[in-house]
Amino acid sequence: MLRYILKRFLMMIPVLLAVSFVVYFLMDLAPGDIVSSMAPADASEADIERMREELGLSGNIFERYTRYIGNLLRGDLGMSLSMKRPVINVFFERFPATLKLAFGSIFIALVISIPLGISAATNHRSWIDGTSMVLSMLGLSMPSFWLGLLLILGFSLKLGWLPSGGSGFFSAIILPAITLGAAQAGNLTRITRSSMLEVTRQDYLRTARAKGVAENVVIRKHALKNALIPIITVFGSTLGNALGGAVAIETVFSWPGVGRLTVAAINVRDMNLATGCIIMFTIFLTLTLLIVDIAYAFADPRIKAQYSR
Amino acid sequence: MKEKDLILDLQDLYVRFEVEDGVVHAVNGLSLQIERGKTLGLVGETGAGKTTTALSLLRLVSEPPGVVECERLIVDGKDVMALSQKELESFRGNDIAMIFQDPMTALNPVFTVGDQIAETIAIHENISQTEAQKKAIDMLELVGIQGERADEYPHQFSGGMKQRVIIAIALACQPRLLIADEPTTALDVTIQAQVLNLMRELRDHYKTSMIMITHDLGIVAQICDEVAVVYAGNIVEYGTLQDIFNRTKHPYTEGLFNSLPNIRDRKAELNPIKGLMPDPTNLPQGCPFHPRCPYADEKCKEEQSVKWVSDTHYIRCIAYEREGFHIKLEEKR
Numbered sequence: 001m002l003r004y005i006l007k008r009f010l011m012m013i014p015v016l017l018a019v020s021f022v023v024y025f026l027m028d029l030a031p032g033d034i035v036s037s038m039a040p041a042d043a044s045e046a047d048i049e050r051m052r053e054e055l056g057l058s059g060n061i062f063e064r065y066t067r068y069i070g071n072l073l074r075g076d077l078g079m080s081l082s083m084k085r086p087v088i089n090v091f092f093e094r095f096p097a098t099l100k101l102a103f104g105s106i107f108i109a110l111v112i113s114i115p116l117g118i119s120a121a122t123n124h125r126s127w128i129d130g131t132s133m134v135l136s137m138l139g140l141s142m143p144s145f146w147l148g149l150l151l152i153l154g155f156s157l158k159l160g161w162l163p164s165g166g167s168g169f170f171s172a173i174i175l176p177a178i179t180l181g182a183a184q185a186g187n188l189t190r191i192t193r194s195s196m197l198e199v200t201r202q203d204y205l206r207t208a209r210a211k212g213v214a215e216n217v218v219i220r221k222h223a224l225k226n227a228l229i230p231i232i233t234v235f236g237s238t239l240g241n242a243l244g245g246a247v248a249i250e251t252v253f254s255w256p257g258v259g260r261l262t263v264a265a266i267n268v269r270d271m272n273l274a275t276g277c278i279i280m281f282t283i284f285l286t287l288t289l290l291i292v293d294i295a296y297a298f299a300d301p302r303i304k305a306q307y308s309r
Numbered sequence: 310m311k312e313k314d315l316i317l318d319l320q321d322l323y324v325r326f327e328v329e330d331g332v333v334h335a336v337n338g339l340s341l342q343i344e345r346g347k348t349l350g351l352v353g354e355t356g357a358g359k360t361t362t363a364l365s366l367l368r369l370v371s372e373p374p375g376v377v378e379c380e381r382l383i384v385d386g387k388d389v390m391a392l393s394q395k396e397l398e399s400f401r402g403n404d405i406a407m408i409f410q411d412p413m414t415a416l417n418p419v420f421t422v423g424d425q426i427a428e429t430i431a432i433h434e435n436i437s438q439t440e441a442q443k444k445a446i447d448m449l450e451l452v453g454i455q456g457e458r459a460d461e462y463p464h465q466f467s468g469g470m471k472q473r474v475i476i477a478i479a480l481a482c483q484p485r486l487l488i489a490d491e492p493t494t495a496l497d498v499t500i501q502a503q504v505l506n507l508m509r510e511l512r513d514h515y516k517t518s519m520i521m522i523t524h525d526l527g528i529v530a531q532i533c534d535e536v537a538v539v540y541a542g543n544i545v546e547y548g549t550l551q552d553i554f555n556r557t558k559h560p561y562t563e564g565l566f567n568s569l570p571n572i573r574d575r576k577a578e579l580n581p582i583k584g585l586m587p588d589p590t591n592l593p594q595g596c597p598f599h600p601r602c603p604y605a606d607e608k609c610k611e612e613q614s615v616k617w618v619s620d621t622h623y624i625r626c627i628a629y630e631r632e633g634f635h636i637k638l639e640e641k642r
Contacts, residue, residue: 203414211429212402301462
């Protein structure tokens with residue numbers, strides 16, 4: 001198990017290199033750079049060149065990238081060009097807000113989807129099943145920024161129950177978390193239902209019933225634990241979506257998270273900050289997927305046996 | 310019939326499944342009585358309704374789409390059809406237990422075998438979790454598996470070992486009636502013999518009554534006292550082991566015996582029963598076996614009735630009303 005985890009950590013290195021390469025070069029393809037937006041209108045060619053020198057932007061793209069990677073491998077994400085502060089500090093200032101939103105949405109998604117998926121599967125083809133499938137289709141297919149706007153219209157403007165944006169007080173997280181959680185809930189409900197339907201046909205549930213196990217225990221204990229593997233898989237990608245999907249939601253609800261920070265950094269061509277944020281995102285995402293893979297081992301002893309090999 | 314000490318008294322069981330394509334008539338008026346301590350063999354082809362009958366005894370047929378109706382279903386003095394959900398839960402696994410056909414899929418892959426045995430014990434006996442675990446280890450050793458393997462998962466066991474675990478689960482609470490649904494079909498021949506011997510030993514040890522569902526007449530000869538031959542959801546011939554093997558009367562039973570390979574004449578061709586089991590959504594009128602029966606005449610297409618041959622032996626066949634009728638099997642012997 002430990003060896004497996006170590007292996008996964010080592011595998012993160014090439015992933016991070018590839019991500020930094022793609023992001024850095026794509027950013028370079030975008031027209032303009034930060035100097036052109038920072039320099040005063042009457043600055044001379046020489047002034048601009050000197051500013052580039054100071055910001056570490058001189059030389060061609062390969063020279064700059066090599067310098068960047070050199071620093072990155074030493075754990076240094078560099079300075080934000082627009083804020084003149086270390087990227088890592090700026091990132092971690094905003095990261096808790098994004099994390100809070102991500103966990104809020106996942107909480108909402110789990111609380112809705114697992115019970116709904118289970119009751120849809122155990123009442124297969126009944127009205128419960130039908131309703132839950134319609135709901136999950138709705139959640140999946142509504143664009144999240146649009147749902148966000150609808151919720152603001154309804155709950156903030158018309159009813160005035162919840163704030164339309166901002167952060168710092170608990171009620172502010174409710175609408176963005178619901179918006180972000182809706183799609184995830186739709187996805188998780190569908191996978192919980194189909195996974196449970198698959199499991200309820202298995203012989204070992206009949207064995208459990210023949211032993212005299214009560215029906216709700218058969219479902220909660222014997223069936224659910226077997227249905228968990230696909231649910232965990234989707235849950236892992238949901239976590240990724242929650243982090244990534246935050247970009248649009250944070251803009252709609254003016255939530256002070258990393259998503260908005262990244263968009264702003266790209267707009268002003270702050271290479272270091274944008275690349276740094278995306279690299280940090282990648283690190284957290286790969287860590288999440290690693291945790292998901294470890295969670296498999298606890299759900300299914302057959303997978304645990306494979307890891308120890 | 311004289312009064313007997315019955316462990317099972319089943320009268321007129323009908324099970325049908327109402328599915329989109331029509332109504333599947335799985336069991337059609339089957340009646341069974343088993344005396345305490347006896348073993349009954351339920352023999353027949355795949356799809357004859359043997360497993361459905363067994364599941365009905367535990368009320369485990371899923372309803373809907375299944376519909377189970379019967380005149381009387383009494384197991385060890387309990388009127389099973391009248392039991393509430395709670396009572397059914399304490400009835401299953403305690404009074405009656407079932408060993409399933411395929412050991413590969415009958416165990417839950419994510420729990421240790423020890424836990425799976427202990428679960429039955431914990432449900433039915435008022436003891437602590439640790440005591441249940443201890444009893445589970447005893448059960449494992451009883452079926453010939455080392456106790457320390459209780460912490461292992463089903464995928465770490467071979468097929469024969471898994472079937473032993475399932476037997477341990479079934480016998481953990483010493484049920485009065487044990488149903489074994491083709492317990493050895495999925496195992497290879499050498500393991501079959503071991504598992505069968507184990508079951509016979511444990512049956513005698515606990516004095517359990519048993520229903521052995523099988524299509525293997527060899528197993529019937531080894532383990533059963535009485536035999537019911539099932540065809541299209543009803544018993545076509547019923548009798549003691551001697552009645553069925555030495556005084557075969559029903560053309561279908563004859564067909565079963567004829568289709569066995571002959572070990573003394575290895576060049577002889579197999580002689581299977583021609584045709585297929587009738588479609589259970591559309592059973593033929595009269596005797597359901599008549600389309601495949603070499604002796605059938607016009608009357609067989611219309612009616613069918615029970616004929617008692619002796620005190621212990623009956624058949625569901627009207628051919629014997631004809632003057633001097635007898636199946637050919639007898640002549641060959």
